[in-house]
Amino acid sequence: MQEITIDWIEPLWYGSIFLGSGGGGKSYLLASELHKVLQNRAIPLLTLDELPENNFFCGVGLLGSPELSEESLPSGMEARIIIEELEKYTGAKFKGISIVEGAGVNIFYPLLTALQTGLPVTDGDAMGRAFPELQMTTYHLENLTVTPLVLIDSNYNLHLFLDKQDTFLLELNTRQIISQQGGVGYFAGFPYPGSVLKRVLLPGTLTFAREIGECFLQADNYRELFSLLLEVTSNSFYGPVVEIFQGTVTNISTYEITKWKAATLISPKGEKLQLLFQYENLLAFKNGNMVASVPDLISAIDLNKLKPVNNNEIYEGQQLALLGLPAPLRLRISKALDVVGPQCFGYRTIYVPLEKLYWDYYHKKEVFS
Template identity: 85%
Template structure:
């Protein structure tokens, strides 16, 4: 069993931004709070292989606006409340905490919950990146709902969803409450035994996020960074990273009616890439052709700072590199694409894997060494 210490937090922060694929919220302030809390403490980290088959675990995280979370940082007390309430209504005693969304703020909030409750955290998650809705999980792919679930809103009102209702309906119901009660809330749900989690969760995503972050901390220049990222990702269940584009942000556009946004980048050679995003980066078009599409990750790197950035940090005149990372295979099957493919975000295009778009890169045996 590993332990999460203060040394984890800075690389985990960078990794959480990268895996956020433009979204997931700014996790910096939560990371700072955790660093203070971990001064003389640590959090046990359980691999999937270490989970007892019959012990129950619950997932916890943030609903709503990560920006509002920053304005009023959670203390972790709310995690203790909702986990205790979930235990009362399920009749089981939880032996650990799982991560639902392995990116951004929702990597760090379960760690805060672990410190508050004294429970270990499971090294895995159900998205492998940032996604905005409950059904966009590997639980959904296994016909497992998030309920029973307890939600505490921004005004500290408790809401209970105890029946195993359809995940789409649960998403709508919780979103409505959050919209009416301050725009942010925290949940405890997905109560499942270790035997189920071993089958459902994507393994090792927390340690993978840390490894990604270490690349940013250790690299002295962009080329060195790419080499490090290629090595880390090639030895993961994602796939080798690939550079999609380098250029200057020429224009940022917002389409209010559809809640879509786009950033147009131009290269010194005059090539153009258009990045389409909502909460996360979802599609990229290079010279009019698809360059990457969700569920594959599209992550932006500020070339001056050599750091990953969220899409709400992109500005005109910024020098960016856009990197593509193949999604885990479980997010590419038809049932998954029905809830995380481009059409689920309103785009009239089909998913094109990075391996099909860049066959020469992915046929190169050195990529996988």
Template identity: 85%
Template sequence: MQEITSDWIEPLWYGSIFLGSGGGGKSELLASVLDKALQNRVIPLLTLDELSESNFFCGIGLLGSPELCEENLPSGKEASIAIEELEKYTGFQFNGISIVEGAGVNIFYPLLAALQTGLPVIDGDAMGRAFPELQMTTYHLENLPVTPLVLVDGSYNVHLFLEKQDTFLLELNTRQIVCQQGGVGYFAGFPYSGSVLKKVLLPSTLTFAREIGECFLHADNYHELFNLLLEVTSNSFYGPIVEIFQGTIKNISAYETAKWKAATLISPKGEELQLLFQYENLLAFKNGHIAASVPDLISAIDLNKLKPVNNNEIYEGQPLVLLGLPAPLRLRINKALDVVGPQCFGYRTIYVPLEKLYWDYYHEKEVFF
């Protein structure tokens, strides 16, 4: 069994931003809180192989606005309340915490909950990146419900969703409560045994996020950073990264609703790329053709700071490089694309894997599909 110590936090922070693919929320303050809390404590980290098949675990996460979460930092007590209520209903005594969204603030909040409860955390998650909705998980792909679920809002009011419920409907109902009750909420749900989680969760994604973050800490220049990231990703179940574009942000525009945004980047040679995003980066177009598409990750790196950035941190004139990371294969099957493909975000286009878009690059690396 590994242990998460304070040494994990900085690399995990950078990794959480990279895997957020532009979204996932700013995790700096939560990371800082954890760093201080872990100066004299540790969090046990269980691999999927170490899970007892008969023990039960619950998924912990944050819904709503990560920005509001930073304005009123959670303590982890919210999760303790939710777990206690969930144990009352299910009759289970949970033996650990699982991560639902392995990116952004939802990497760090379960760790805060683990410190509050004394429970270990599982090294794996149900998204492998940042996604905005509850149905965009590997649980949904296995027809496993989120419920029973307990939601604690920002005022510590408890909301119960105990009966089996369609995940799309549950997403709407929980979001409505969160919007009415301060814009942020904390949940405990996905109560499953170790035998189920071994089949459902994407393995070792917490460790992978840390390894990604270590690349940013050890690189002195972009060339070195790219090679470090290439080594880490090539030895993962994602796939080797590829450079999509390098240039400066020319402009950022919003459409009729704030949800729809685009950034135009221009290269030193005058080439342009359009990056379409909502919370996460979802599509990239170069010369009128798709250059990358969700569920593959499109992650931005500030070339001045040599650090990954969220979409709420980009600005006109900023030099960026966009890197593509192939999504895990389980997010690419047709059933998964029905909930995480471009059309699920309102775009009239189909998913095209990075390996097809950059055939020569991946063929040289003997990555086949």
């Protein structure tokens, strides 16, 4: 069994931004808080193989606006309340915390919860990246419900969803409550034993996020950074990272009716790329041709700071490199694309894998060496 110690936090922070694919919320304050409280403590981290098959785990996380959570930083105490409430209705005594979204603030909030409860966390999650909605998980692919679920809003009101409920409907109901109660809430749900989590969760994603973050700490220049990222990703179940574009941001547009946003980048050679995003980066078009699409990850790196950035940190004049990371295969099957493909975000296009868009690159032997 591994332990998450203070030296995990900085690389995990960078990795959480990279795997956020532009979204997932700004995790700096939560990461800083964990850095303080982990001075002389550690969090047990269980691989999926180490999960006791009959022990129950619950998933915890943040719903709503991560930015609003920064105005009143969560302590983890709210998680103790909702976990205890969930135990009342399930009759289970939870033996650990599972991670639902392995990116952004939802990497760090379960760790804060683990410290408050003394429970271990799983080295695996149900998304492998950042997604905005509850049905966009590997639980959904296995026809497993989120409920029973307990939600606590920013005013510390409890909302119970105890009966089996369609996940799409649950997403709407929780979102409505949160919008009326301060814009942010915290949940405990997905109550399943280790035997189920072994089948459902994507393995090793916290460790992978840390390995990604270490690349940013070790690199002295962009080419070295890319080489390190290529090595780490090539040895993962995601797939080798690929460079999509390098350029300067010249314009950022917002389309209010559709809630779409677009950033335009121009390369030194005059090539043009449009990055389309909502909460996360979803599509990229180079000179009018699609060069990346969700569920594959599109992650931005500030070339001057040599650090990953969220899409709400992108500004005109900024020099960026956009990197693509193939999504885990389980996110590419037809049933998964029905909930995480481009059409689920309102775009009239189909998913095309990075390996097909960059056929020559991915079929060069040295990429996989």
